[in-house]
Protein backbone atom coordinates (compact mmCIF):
# COMPACT_ATOMS: atom_id res chain seq x y z
CA UNK A 24 0.00 0.00 0.00
CA UNK A 25 1.35 3.42 -0.86
CA UNK A 26 0.20 6.93 -0.07
CA UNK A 27 -0.66 7.49 -3.74
CA UNK A 28 1.47 10.63 -3.91
CA UNK A 29 3.56 11.05 -7.00
CA UNK A 30 7.27 11.70 -6.91
CA UNK A 31 8.70 15.03 -7.92
CA UNK A 32 12.06 14.45 -9.58
CA UNK A 33 14.14 17.57 -9.82
CA UNK A 34 16.07 18.32 -12.98
CA UNK A 35 19.77 18.33 -12.27
CA UNK A 36 22.38 20.12 -14.40
CA UNK A 37 23.85 17.24 -16.45
CA UNK A 38 27.28 18.80 -16.03
CA UNK A 39 27.16 18.05 -12.33
CA UNK A 40 27.66 14.61 -10.85
CA UNK A 41 27.34 13.00 -7.45
CA UNK A 42 30.89 14.12 -6.81
CA UNK A 43 29.25 17.52 -6.22
CA UNK A 44 28.11 17.30 -2.62
CA UNK A 45 25.04 19.50 -3.12
CA UNK A 46 23.83 17.34 -6.01
CA UNK A 47 24.44 14.17 -4.00
CA UNK A 48 22.60 15.62 -1.00
CA UNK A 49 19.63 16.64 -3.18
CA UNK A 50 19.52 13.17 -4.70
CA UNK A 51 19.63 11.60 -1.24
CA UNK A 52 16.79 13.84 -0.07
CA UNK A 53 14.70 12.90 -3.11
CA UNK A 54 15.34 9.22 -2.42
CA UNK A 55 14.52 9.71 1.26
CA UNK A 56 11.19 11.39 0.41
CA UNK A 57 10.32 8.70 -2.12
CA UNK A 58 11.12 6.04 0.45
CA UNK A 59 9.00 7.73 3.12
CA UNK A 60 6.04 7.97 0.74
CA UNK A 61 6.28 4.66 -1.05
CA UNK A 62 7.45 2.00 1.41
CA UNK A 63 4.38 -0.15 2.10
CA UNK A 64 2.57 0.34 5.38
CA UNK A 65 3.05 -3.35 6.20
CA UNK A 66 6.81 -2.89 6.06
CA UNK A 67 6.65 0.23 8.22
CA UNK A 68 4.60 -1.74 10.75
CA UNK A 69 7.04 -4.63 10.63
CA UNK A 70 9.90 -2.27 11.44
CA UNK A 71 7.89 -0.58 14.18
CA UNK A 72 7.19 -3.95 15.83
CA UNK A 73 10.71 -5.33 15.65
CA UNK A 74 11.84 -4.48 19.15
CA UNK A 75 8.72 -6.01 20.74
CA UNK A 76 9.03 -9.15 18.62
CA UNK A 77 12.64 -9.62 19.61
CA UNK A 78 11.96 -8.97 23.29
CA UNK A 79 9.14 -11.54 23.22
CA UNK A 80 11.20 -14.18 21.41
CA UNK A 81 11.95 -16.97 23.86
CA UNK A 82 15.48 -18.19 24.23
CA UNK A 83 19.04 -16.97 24.16
CA UNK A 84 20.43 -13.68 22.92
CA UNK A 85 21.84 -15.59 19.95
CA UNK A 86 18.42 -16.90 19.04
CA UNK A 87 16.99 -13.39 19.30
CA UNK A 88 19.78 -12.03 17.10
CA UNK A 89 19.01 -14.57 14.40
CA UNK A 90 15.33 -13.68 14.54
CA UNK A 91 16.19 -9.97 14.29
CA UNK A 92 18.36 -10.60 11.23
CA UNK A 93 15.55 -12.64 9.67
CA UNK A 94 12.79 -10.14 10.40
CA UNK A 95 14.76 -7.17 9.14
CA UNK A 96 15.40 -8.76 5.73
CA UNK A 97 12.03 -7.73 4.22
CA UNK A 98 12.49 -4.25 5.70
CA UNK A 99 15.88 -3.81 4.07
CA UNK A 100 14.62 -5.37 0.82
CA UNK A 101 11.83 -2.77 0.73
CA UNK A 102 14.38 0.03 1.17
CA UNK A 103 16.78 -1.34 -1.47
CA UNK A 104 15.28 0.50 -4.48
CA UNK A 105 16.05 3.83 -2.79
CA UNK A 106 19.67 3.05 -1.93
CA UNK A 107 22.99 3.19 -3.75
CA UNK A 108 23.84 -0.32 -2.51
CA UNK A 109 23.91 -2.85 -5.37
CA UNK A 110 25.08 -6.46 -5.77
CA UNK A 111 28.76 -6.41 -6.69
CA UNK A 112 29.46 -3.13 -4.90
CA UNK A 113 31.83 -4.01 -2.10
CA UNK A 114 33.10 -0.56 -1.20
CA UNK A 115 32.18 -0.80 2.49
CA UNK A 116 33.78 -4.28 2.74
CA UNK A 117 37.20 -2.59 2.48
CA UNK A 118 36.68 -0.58 5.65
CA UNK A 119 36.83 -1.64 9.31
CA UNK A 120 33.63 -3.52 10.18
CA UNK A 121 32.63 -3.29 13.84
CA UNK A 122 31.32 -6.68 14.98
CA UNK A 123 29.90 -7.43 18.41
CA UNK A 124 31.03 -10.64 20.18
CA UNK A 125 27.64 -12.31 19.76
CA UNK A 126 27.70 -11.57 16.04
CA UNK A 127 31.18 -13.08 15.79
CA UNK A 128 29.90 -16.19 17.61
CA UNK A 129 27.09 -16.53 15.09
CA UNK A 130 29.45 -16.20 12.12
CA UNK A 131 31.86 -18.69 13.69
CA UNK A 132 29.10 -21.24 14.33
CA UNK A 133 27.72 -20.90 10.82
CA UNK A 134 31.06 -21.00 8.98
CA UNK A 135 33.02 -23.33 11.23
CA UNK A 136 35.77 -20.71 11.51
CA UNK A 137 37.68 -20.43 14.75
CA UNK A 138 37.56 -17.10 16.51
CA UNK A 139 40.91 -15.42 17.04
CA UNK A 140 41.48 -14.07 20.49
CA UNK A 141 43.34 -10.90 21.30
CA UNK A 142 44.12 -8.48 18.49
CA UNK A 143 44.12 -4.73 18.68
CA UNK A 144 40.39 -4.22 18.29
CA UNK A 145 41.12 -0.65 17.35
CA UNK A 146 40.54 -0.48 13.64
CA UNK A 147 36.83 0.11 14.09
CA UNK A 148 37.70 3.65 15.09
CA UNK A 149 40.04 4.48 12.24
CA UNK A 150 37.71 4.27 9.23
CA UNK A 151 40.63 4.10 6.84
CA UNK A 152 40.21 2.03 3.70
CA UNK A 153 41.97 -1.35 4.02
CA UNK A 154 42.85 -1.64 0.34
CA UNK A 155 44.83 -4.87 0.58
CA UNK A 156 42.82 -6.49 3.36
CA UNK A 157 39.12 -6.41 2.62
CA UNK A 158 36.76 -8.32 4.88
CA UNK A 159 37.87 -11.99 4.86
CA UNK A 160 34.32 -12.99 3.91
CA UNK A 161 34.39 -11.02 0.66
CA UNK A 162 34.68 -13.70 -2.02
CA UNK A 163 34.58 -12.84 -5.73
CA UNK A 164 33.36 -9.40 -4.73
CA UNK A 165 30.32 -10.92 -2.98
CA UNK A 166 29.54 -11.40 0.69
CA UNK A 167 29.94 -15.13 1.43
CA UNK A 168 28.08 -14.87 4.77
CA UNK A 169 25.21 -12.73 3.56
CA UNK A 170 22.52 -14.28 5.79
CA UNK A 171 24.76 -13.91 8.84
CA UNK A 172 26.50 -10.63 8.02
CA UNK A 173 26.81 -8.30 10.99
CA UNK A 174 24.54 -5.38 11.73
CA UNK A 175 27.21 -2.87 10.68
CA UNK A 176 26.95 -4.23 7.13
CA UNK A 177 23.17 -4.38 7.18
CA UNK A 178 22.78 -0.79 8.31
CA UNK A 179 25.51 0.72 6.13
CA UNK A 180 23.12 2.02 3.51
CA UNK A 181 23.47 5.12 1.38
CA UNK A 182 20.56 7.16 0.06
CA UNK A 183 22.71 8.85 -2.57
CA UNK A 184 22.36 7.71 -6.19
CA UNK A 185 25.83 6.23 -6.35
CA UNK A 186 28.39 4.79 -3.94
CA UNK A 187 30.70 7.80 -4.42
CA UNK A 188 29.95 9.12 -0.92
CA UNK A 189 30.03 5.73 0.79
CA UNK A 190 33.72 6.18 1.53
CA UNK A 191 34.02 7.55 5.07
CA UNK A 192 36.96 9.73 4.05
CA UNK A 193 34.58 11.59 1.77
CA UNK A 194 31.35 11.39 3.72
CA UNK A 195 32.59 12.26 7.19
CA UNK A 196 32.85 15.96 6.45
CA UNK A 197 29.33 16.25 5.05
CA UNK A 198 25.83 15.57 6.32
CA UNK A 199 23.44 13.46 4.26
CA UNK A 200 19.87 12.35 4.89
CA UNK A 201 19.89 8.93 6.56
CA UNK A 202 17.34 6.16 6.97
CA UNK A 203 16.65 6.23 10.73
CA UNK A 204 15.45 2.68 11.47
CA UNK A 205 15.20 3.53 15.13
CA UNK A 206 13.18 0.48 16.18
CA UNK A 207 15.58 -1.83 14.45
CA UNK A 208 18.46 -0.13 16.24
CA UNK A 209 16.66 -0.42 19.57
CA UNK A 210 16.06 -4.12 18.98
CA UNK A 211 19.73 -4.68 18.23
CA UNK A 212 20.82 -2.69 21.28
CA UNK A 213 18.47 -4.81 23.40
CA UNK A 214 20.12 -8.03 22.13
CA UNK A 215 23.60 -6.63 22.71
CA UNK A 216 22.71 -5.57 26.26
CA UNK A 217 21.20 -9.00 26.94
CA UNK A 218 24.40 -10.66 25.73
CA UNK A 219 26.33 -8.31 27.97
CA UNK A 220 29.75 -8.64 26.39
CA UNK A 221 32.23 -5.93 25.47
CA UNK A 222 32.84 -3.62 22.61
CA UNK A 223 32.89 -4.23 18.86
CA UNK A 224 36.08 -5.35 17.19
CA UNK A 225 36.97 -5.30 13.55
CA UNK A 226 35.87 -8.43 11.70
CA UNK A 227 39.54 -9.08 10.77
CA UNK A 228 40.44 -9.19 14.45
CA UNK A 229 38.04 -12.10 14.92
CA UNK A 230 38.68 -13.97 11.66
CA UNK A 231 42.03 -12.81 10.29
CA UNK A 232 42.86 -11.16 7.01
CA UNK A 233 43.01 -14.10 4.65
CA UNK A 234 40.10 -14.43 2.24
CA UNK A 235 37.66 -17.00 3.54
CA UNK A 236 36.72 -19.92 1.30
CA UNK A 237 33.02 -20.75 1.35
Ligand code: SF4
Nearest residue numbers: 116158160161166176
Ligand atom coordinates in the same frame (compact mmCIF):
# COMPACT_ATOMS: atom_id res chain seq x y z
S1 SF4 B 1 30.46 -9.48 6.20
FE1 SF4 B 1 29.91 -9.44 4.05
S2 SF4 B 1 28.92 -7.43 3.69
FE2 SF4 B 1 30.05 -7.34 5.66
S3 SF4 B 1 32.06 -6.50 5.12
FE3 SF4 B 1 32.23 -8.74 5.08
S4 SF4 B 1 31.86 -9.31 2.93
FE4 SF4 B 1 31.13 -7.19 3.21
